[in-house]
Amino acid sequence: MxxxxxxxxxxxxxxxxxxxxxxxxxxxxxxxxxxxxxxxxxxxxxxxxxxxxxxxxxxxxxxxxxxxxxxxxxxxxxxxxxxxxxxxxxxxxxxxxxxxxxxxxxxxxxxxxxxxxxxxxxxxxxxxxxxxxxxxxxxxxxxxxxxxxxxxxxxxxxxxxxxxxxxxxxxxxxxxxxxxxxxxxxxxxxxxxxxxxxxxxxxxxxxxxxxxxxxxxxxxxxxxxxxxxxxxxxxxxLTPTAPADLSRLRIGIIEDYSLEGLQPDVRNAFKTMLGLCESKGATIVPVRLQGLDEVVDAQLVVDAVEPSAVHYRLIKERADDYGKDVLSRLLAGCAITGVEYVQAQRFREHFRKLVAEMFKTVDVVLTPTLPFTAPRIGSTAVEIENGKSVSALSGNMRYTAIPSMSGIPAMSVPIGRDAEGLPIGMQIMAPAHREDLAFSFAKAYQGITEFHLERP
Structure with a gap:
């Protein structure tokens, strides 16, 4: 077979x-x-x-x-x-x-x-x-x-x-x-x-x-x-989009963010990806996005209050049947005030407009999907470089929070592996309802690389 x-x-x-x-x-x-x-x-x-x-x-x-x-x-x-x-x-x-x-x-x-x-x-x-x-x-x-x-x-x-x-x-x-x-x-x-x-x-x-x-x-x-x-x-x-013509593509990179706070192997893989796209004629355009200092905190509020509301009755009746980590986050969500939740949702509405503005001069915006590769089972902090560590939770959300809170589509595709052989991904963000732009760029990139063909 x-x-x-x-x-x-x-x-x-x-x-x-x-x-x-x-x-x-x-x-x-x-x-x-x-x-x-x-x-x-x-x-x-x-x-x-x-x-x-x-x-x-x-x-x-x-x-x-x-x-x-x-x-x-x-x-x-x-x-x-x-x-x-x-x-x-x-x-x-x-x-x-x-x-x-x-x-x-x-x-x-x-x-x-x-x-x-x-x-x-x-x-x-x-x-x-x-x-x-x-x-x-x-x-x-x-x-x-x-x-x-x-x-x-x-x-x-x-x-x-x-x-x-x-x-x-x-x-x-x-x-x-x-x-x-x-x-x-x-x-x-x-x-x-x-x-x-x-x-x-x-x-x-x-x-x-x-x-x-x-x-x-x-x-x-x-x-x-x-x-x-x-x-x-x-x-x-159902008719597939054609791979993007990289020579006509404008790729946005968020200034002071897309390449900051990364493990060295992740940064190098991302830079190599950009260099390859540029060598095929793509235009790399620095873009600015306000609200990045608030988006993770706002997401933590929304993504705590709403699950706590979903589980409110169940945790009263079956708390002992929950895993410790999930139960602790649900209980923490119950303690967040209505004012904090409304403020987070108001920020979210404003952030959607800022993200939409970001795409006015570019086709897609790229970031690493994560600042690090897969952490060890049971670890709660991840070393970035020079002995500096970040919490796994906040690191997970550093780049993913942008689409999560703005509602735009975002695709992750592999762009390499680190020194230990662990995969590295990039996040392709596109304007709302323009998944086709993410697909066409991803297919163009996979047409000139073979990372998606690698198997463990």
């Missing part, structure tokens, strides 16, 4: 299926075998072996008899376990919901299934999707596939692992404050946080309802675009 999932895009796999070179059973068998081989990484909470195997037989029969369900026909897909799926349990990463059965599929899952996807399992996540490590006390500590002593990030860590190890073609994640982009960066894959509201969050357990998004993680930008097109219901965008 060949490694089809590790060497082909979804469209390429579809072509192989339709000409009879491979079967749906080949794809599902390879997926389930890879999941079993990587069990120690704790990428999955549930695996649907029998259902997926049965579906493979049925979907192959459909194809042979001329019934093509769509661009995902027969593709093995995983979904994060805070997304409703009406088969098996949907746990939200919590022991409280260990036996919870969703009444129906989430909207995005319905769209994937309508396009032919076969759901092979539910991925591990930080409890209630509220944390950045995926060290889940109930379903296992997820481990980075490049170094098992490191975190895969979170909260969509299981999805990042599943894609990095080519267990699936794509895995769904959710992103409130970085939970798609962080695992994408630390696990060496591609993922997008769409424009706020561009993908339906119906059937997804909320973290912070005014910030929550859902999006795909994949091994390459082409697959991310295809998955987003299906999830968003934008049938007109």
């Amino acid at each position: 060949g490694e089809y999932l590790g060497t082909n895009t979804i469209r390429q796999l579809g072509m192989l299926l339709r000409v009879g070179e491979i079967t749906v059973q080949d794809l599902i068998s390879e997926s389930l075998s890879s999941i079993r081989q990587g069990e120690d990484l704790k990428a999955f909470i549930s695996v649907f072996d029998q259902e997926a195997t049965n579906a493979a037989v049925a979907y192959q029969s459909l194809l042979v008899n001329g019934y093509d369900l769509g661009p995902l026909h027969g593709m093995p897909i995983a979904i994060k376990d805070n997304i409703d799926y009406a088969y098996g349990s949907t746990t939200y990463g919590s022991s409280i919901f260990r036996d919870h059965k969703a009444a129906e599929d989430a909207t995005v899952v319905k769209r994937l299934k309508a396009a032919g996807a076969i759901i092979v399992g539910k991925t591990n996540l930080h409890e209630f999707a509220w944390g950045g490590t995926t060290s889940n006390p109930h379903y296992g500590v997820a481990r980075n596939p490049w170094n098992k002593e490191r975190i895969p990030a979170g909260s969509s860590g299981g999805s990042g692992i599943a894609v990095a190890k080519r267990m699936v073609c794509s895995a769904l994640g959710t992103d409130t404050g970085g939970s798609i982009r962080l695992p994408s960066a630390m696990d060496g894959v591609c993922g997008i946080r769409p424009t706020l509201g561009d993908t339906s969050i119906d059937g997804i357990f909320p973290v912070a309802w005014s910030m929550d998004t859902v999006g795909p993680l994949c091994s390459n930008a082409e697959d991310v675009e295809l998955m987003f097109s299906i999830m968003s219901g934008r049938s007109e965008t």
Whole structure:
């Protein structure tokens, strides 16, 4: 059996299926075998072996008899376990919901299934999707596939692992404050946080309802675009965008920010990426963005108060069933005043306008996704350089807070590895509802590099 999932895009796999070179059973068998081989990484909470195997037989029969369900026909897909799926349990990463059965599929899952996807399992996540490590006390500590002593990030860590190890073609994640982009960066894959509201969050357990998004993680930008097109219901965008002409592209770099406070290997990888783009004719444009000294603090308020409101009754009744880290943050959120929350939301409205202004002279704005590579499991601080350390929490939010608080789309793609072989990601930001600009730039970059092809 060949490694089809590790060497082909979804469209390429579809072509192989339709000409009879491979079967749906080949794809599902390879997926389930890879999941079993990587069990120690704790990428999955549930695996649907029998259902997926049965579906493979049925979907192959459909194809042979001329019934093509769509661009995902027969593709093995995983979904994060805070997304409703009406088969098996949907746990939200919590022991409280260990036996919870969703009444129906989430909207995005319905769209994937309508396009032919076969759901092979539910991925591990930080409890209630509220944390950045995926060290889940109930379903296992997820481990980075490049170094098992490191975190895969979170909260969509299981999805990042599943894609990095080519267990699936794509895995769904959710992103409130970085939970798609962080695992994408630390696990060496591609993922997008769409424009706020561009993908339906119906059937997804909320973290912070005014910030929550859902999006795909994949091994390459082409697959991310295809998955987003299906999830968003934008049938007109199923025709892929062309890679950007770098010689006509204006790339924004935030002055005194994009290159500050980074581990040396991250800074060097980012500079190398910029130099390569410039050598292909891209114009690098310094841009300014006010409010950067306030955005992380404002996000910490919104991203504490809203989850605390969601869990308010449950923590009164079942506090002992929460993991310690999540419970402590929920209790802290309960102590934040209404005035502080309103002030944070007012800042957010102002910040949206500042971010929109930033794009007036550029096509995309780039930052590192993170100032550092994957920290060790259990660490709360990360050394940057010259003995200086930052908290893992604030570091996670340094760059990701800009899209999280403004609602613009942001995609993370790999741009290299550090001296220890750990992946480094860059964040591609585009104006609201212009995911196509992020996709076209990412595809152009991946056309002149091979970082997205590297596997742990």
